[in-house]
Amino acid sequence: xxxxxxxxxxxxxxxxxxxxxxxxxxxxxxxxxxxxxxxxxxxxxxxxxxxxxxxxxxxxxxxxxxxxxxxxxxxxxxxxxxxxxxxxxxxxxxxxxxxxxxxxxxxxxxxxxxxxxxxxxxxxxxxxxxxxxxxxxxxxxxxxxxxxxxxxxxxxxxxxxxxxxxxxxxxxxxxxxxxxxxxxxxxxxxxxxxxxxxxxxxxxxxxxxxxxxxxxxxxxxxxxxxxxxxxxxxxxxxxxxxxxxxxxxxxxxxxxxxxxxxxxxxxxxxxxxxxxxxxxxxxxxxxxxxxxxxxxxxxxxxxxxxxxxxxxxxxxxxxxxx
Amino acid sequence: xxxxxxxxxxxxxxxxxxxxxxxxxxxxxxxxxxxxxxxxxxxxxxxxxxxxxxxxxxxxxxxxxxxxxxxxxxxxxxxxxxxxxxxxxxxxxxxxxxxxxxxxxxxxxxxxxxxxxxxxxxxxxxxxxxxxxxxxxxxxxxxxxxxxxxxxxxxxxxxxxxxxxxxxxxxxxxxxxxxxxxxxxxxxxxxxxxxxxxxxxxxxxxxxxxxxxxxxxxxxxxxxxxxxxxxxxxxxxxxxxxxxxxxxxxxxxxxxxx
Numbered sequence: 001x002x003x004x005x006x007x008x009x010x011x012x013x014x015x016x017x018x019x020x021x022x023x024x025x026x027x028x029x030x031x032x033x034x035x036x037x038x039x040x041x042x043x044x045x046x047x048x049x050x051x052x053x054x055x056x057x058x059x060x061x062x063x064x065x066x067x068x069x070x071x072x073x074x075x076x077x078x079x080x081x082x083x084x085x086x087x088x089x090x091x092x093x094x095x096x097x098x099x100x101x102x103x104x105x106x107x108x109x110x111x112x113x114x115x116x117x118x119x120x121x122x123x124x125x126x127x128x129x130x131x132x133x134x135x136x137x138x139x140x141x142x143x144x145x146x147x148x149x150x151x152x153x154x155x156x157x158x159x160x161x162x163x164x165x166x167x168x169x170x171x172x173x174x175x176x177x178x179x180x181x182x183x184x185x186x187x188x189x190x191x192x193x194x195x196x197x198x199x200x201x202x203x204x205x206x207x208x209x210x211x212x213x214x215x216x217x218x219x220x221x222x223x224x225x226x227x228x229x230x231x232x233x234x235x236x237x238x239x240x241x242x243x244x245x246x247x248x249x250x251x252x253x254x255x256x257x258x259x260x261x262x263x264x265x266x267x268x269x270x271x272x273x274x275x276x277x278x279x280x281x282x283x284x285x286x287x288x289x290x291x292x293x294x295x296x297x298x299x300x301x302x303x304x305x306x307x308x309x310x311x312x313x314x315x316x317x318x319x320x321x322x
Numbered sequence: 323x324x325x326x327x328x329x330x331x332x333x334x335x336x337x338x339x340x341x342x343x344x345x346x347x348x349x350x351x352x353x354x355x356x357x358x359x360x361x362x363x364x365x366x367x368x369x370x371x372x373x374x375x376x377x378x379x380x381x382x383x384x385x386x387x388x389x390x391x392x393x394x395x396x397x398x399x400x401x402x403x404x405x406x407x408x409x410x411x412x413x414x415x416x417x418x419x420x421x422x423x424x425x426x427x428x429x430x431x432x433x434x435x436x437x438x439x440x441x442x443x444x445x446x447x448x449x450x451x452x453x454x455x456x457x458x459x460x461x462x463x464x465x466x467x468x469x470x471x472x473x474x475x476x477x478x479x480x481x482x483x484x485x486x487x488x489x490x491x492x493x494x495x496x497x498x499x500x501x502x503x504x505x506x507x508x509x510x511x512x513x514x515x516x517x518x519x520x521x522x523x524x525x526x527x528x529x530x531x532x533x534x535x536x537x538x539x540x541x542x543x544x545x546x547x548x549x550x551x552x553x554x555x556x557x558x559x560x561x562x563x564x565x566x567x568x569x570x571x572x573x574x575x576x577x578x579x580x
Contacts, residue, residue, distance in 0.1 A: 056369060059333045060376040060393075067396050070404035092333060099337040100435050107536065113401040115435035115459065116341060121398020124390040127348040258395050299395040308396055312377045315392060 058084060059092050063101060067308035072110035128257065128298055132264060133165050136255070136294045140167045140266065143290045147283055149270040150175045154190025154252065155263065159208050161188040164264065175269055187211060187219060189240040189252030190265035193291075196232035197254055197262040203229065217242040236291075237284050238265070241277050249275035251284050253291035256300040263298070266291040335361060336369050340378060340390075349387040409541055410442045412578065413532070413571045417444055417543065420567045424560050426547040431460065431467030431529065433540055436483050438468040446547060461521070463488040463502055464495050466529035467542030470515035473506040474531050474539040480506065495520045512556040513565055515542075519549065526552035528561055530568035535576050543568040 053061065062078055073081075079089040093111055096102040103114035128135070136153050144151045150169035155162050160182040166175065177183075185191065186206055195206060203226060211220045219225050232238045240250040252267040268275065268287050275283055296315045330338060339355055352370060356363045370388060373379040377393035413430050421428045421444045430442035437459045462468040462483055472483055480503060488497045496502045509515045517527040529544035545552075545564050555561065 054372075055332045056336045056372050057376070059336065060372065060378060063397065064376070064393065067393070067400050070400040095331075095333050096337070099334065099341065101337060103435050107538075112404070113397060115437065115439070116337075117394070117397045117401045118434070118439065119459070120340060120343060120390055120394045121401065123343050123345045123348060124395050124398065126345045127389060128395075258399055299392050301396070301399075308377075308393060311396065312392060 055092070058082075058088065059096060062089070062092055063096065064308040066102070066111075066113045068306070070113045072105060072108065072112045074108070074110045078111075125258070129263075132298075135297055136264070136266075137165060137167075139290050139294050139297075140165060143167070143266065143268070143286060144169060146286055147268055149268050149274065149283070152177070152190065152267045152269060154188065154194075154265045154267050156186075156191055156194050156206075157182065159186050159206065160184055161186070161191045169270065171270075183244070185212060185214070185244060187225065187240070187243060188267075189238045189250035189269075190267045192229060192232055192238035192240070193236075193252035193254040193265040193267075194262040196229040196238065197256070200226070200229075214244045215242055215246050217246070219243065235279055236288055237279055239277050242272055247272055249277070251275060251281075251287050253288040255291050255298065256295045258299040258301065260300065266294065332369070335359075335365065336373060339366065339369055340373065340394075343379075343390045349382060349385070349389050351385075351387045354387075409532070409575075412574055413541070413543075414442060416567050416571050416574070417442060420543065420545070420563060421446060424545060424563050426545045426551060426560070429467065429527075429544040429546055431465060431471070431542045431544055433468075433471050434459075437462050438465055438471065438542070441541070448547075461489055461491060463497075464491045464517060464520040465544075466515045466517040466527035466546075467544040468529075469506065469509055469517070470529040470531045470542045471539045473509035473515060474533075477503070477506075491521050492519055492523050494518055494523065514556050514561050516554050518554060524549055526554065528552070528554070528564055530565045531572075532568050532575070533572040535578075543571065 061082060062084075065073060065078060065081060075086060075090045075093055078084070078093065079086040082089070084092075093102060097104055097111065097114070100114040100116040102111045104111050133153065140151045140153055144167035148170055151167040152163050152175075153165040155164050163177055163179055163181045163183070166177065166179055168175070186195065186208075195203065198206070207222065207225075211222065211225060212218065213220050219228065236253050238252040240248075240252070242249060248269060249272045250267050250269040252265040254262040255264045255266060257263050266287050268283050278284065299315065301311065338359060339361075342350060342355060342358060350358075352363060352366050355361070355366050355370075359366075370379060374381060374388070374391065377391045379388045380391035381388055409432060410430060417428045417430055425447050427446040428444045429440050431438040432441040439459050460468055462472060472480065475483075484499060484502070486499060488495070488499060488502060490497050496505060513530060515529045517525075517529075519525065521527075525546060526549050527544050527546040529542040531539040532541040532543060534540045543564055545560055552558075553560065
């Protein structure tokens with residue numbers, strides 16, 4: 001058992017001095033590989049030296065092994081991956097099963113995530129959904145301070161764009177919009193930013209019969225509009241260049257939830273003389289960055305990570321608000 | 323709450339604390355948790371510290387209360403995806419077709435732990451529709467799908483799924499264990515289970531089981547709708563269609579496993 005422990009520690013810290021290669025080294029390499037797959041390698045704030053783990057930590061680390069694709073794992077596999085004694089792993093797995101955090105395939109005796117996880121999932125998803133504005137507000141206010149322009153949080157509501165929150169800019173000319181206001185358009189910067197990430201099969205249904213002409217610059221040709229959406233999907237930045245008011249431009253970027261669904265958009269709105277249409281402007285970059293921060297806060301995953309713990313560190317969003 | 327929750331060991335206490343966070347209880351303070359569970363405040367603080375460290379809980383900086391954290395979000399995503407992936411993808415085209423044929427809401431119920439979960443939901447074309455979404459959990463003694471699955475499991479395992487007190491959902495819910503077991507036997511011979519307003523007095527449902535490659539009932543096809551639309555008979559047109567769809571999906575699973 002000591003052997004396994006020292007191995008996991010060394011793979012955790014990249015030091016090999018602790019390795020005791022007394023017997024089969026083939027067995028060792030395999031275990032090392034498993035231990036590093038299990039996410040034992042990244043160490044910073046979280047001390048995962050397993051010999052120090054108490055009962056609760058072991059239970060949580062075991063649960064974490066099921067995070068990435070809810071693979072079925074046997075007691076033996078868990079024990080090998082984490083370097084826990086088989087008896088400990090078995091006892092912990094049975095407690096997790098008793099409380100329905102895991103369930104056991106009666107035939108293979110392997111474990112997978114259970115209904116308690118789903119219940120808690122319903123709870124957290126509901127809370128994130130209901131608290132979107134509260135969660136986003138500090139990021140939006142900060143963006144307003146950085147850009148010195150008005151910032152809005154926009155969501156799609158049928159064929160309208162709804163202003164869910166406005167961080168009023170400091171300039172003398174202010175936005176003539178209020179929170180809760182509907183813009184009767186699916187072509188605003190916010191709506192476009194969101195729509196681009198909805199399946200193209202559904203675009204027709206969202207658009208309805210016709211695109212409305214608000215100004216000479218409004219895009220009313222469906223094909224042209226769809227082309228623009230495809231471009232937005234690549235850049236994650238949507239522009240409104242005088243398409244709703246000849247004096248106003250806007251830049252938007254979508255916010256995603258954990259399932260990758262675009263739930264809202266961060267938008268900067270300002271006078272055409274101040275907000276341009278370049279992808280690389282400070283405004284475009286900051287809007288995109290803020291949308292990414294809020295997405296992270298909603299636990300949006302860009303790439304499926306190899307371990308829950310690596311991912312946890314990666315979402316540690318800029319300290320300040322998280 | 324379990325009466326013996328004070329006797330729990332450290333792991334069980336941690337899991338019991340996590341389980342308190344329901345959709346209606348999204349934020350809890352240390353003292354609230356202590357009040358509900360009767361654990362010592364110091365124990366709770368120590369446990370919460372670990373739960374927070376591993377991302378299972380998170381502290382709201384403003385009011386110092388705790389909410390569920392990112393690890394739970396990822397675990398549940400993983401749980402939902404695996405539910406969707408396996409069975410749902412395979413069953414979807416059959417369920418959509420059934421909806422078009424009988425013009426009612428169709429649900430795929432999947433056995434998970436001691437209850438069933440709605441893994442897929444396709445709304446009927448009528449103006450009134452059943453509420454509910456994928457992910458809902460259903461009581462095993464009232465839902466048509468759950469009953470049809472249970473009926474085809476080994477009767478020796480029934481007691482694992484059923485408590486002595488079956489929860490009463492409506493006046494029609496069967497709460498007597500022996501009576502319920504008798505109904506399960508009937509369902510097994512008829513191949514279809516009925517929900518005669520046992521979840522909601524205005525709603526009827528009927529379900530037939532889907533078997534995996536080893537012949538274990540793992541899920542059910544269920545038609546749900548208003549009482550007036552349903553002929554609660556094993557030979558009704560709807561019952562025949564539901565049974566046929568369940569059989570087709572079971573055969574598809576068997577083929578895929580080969």
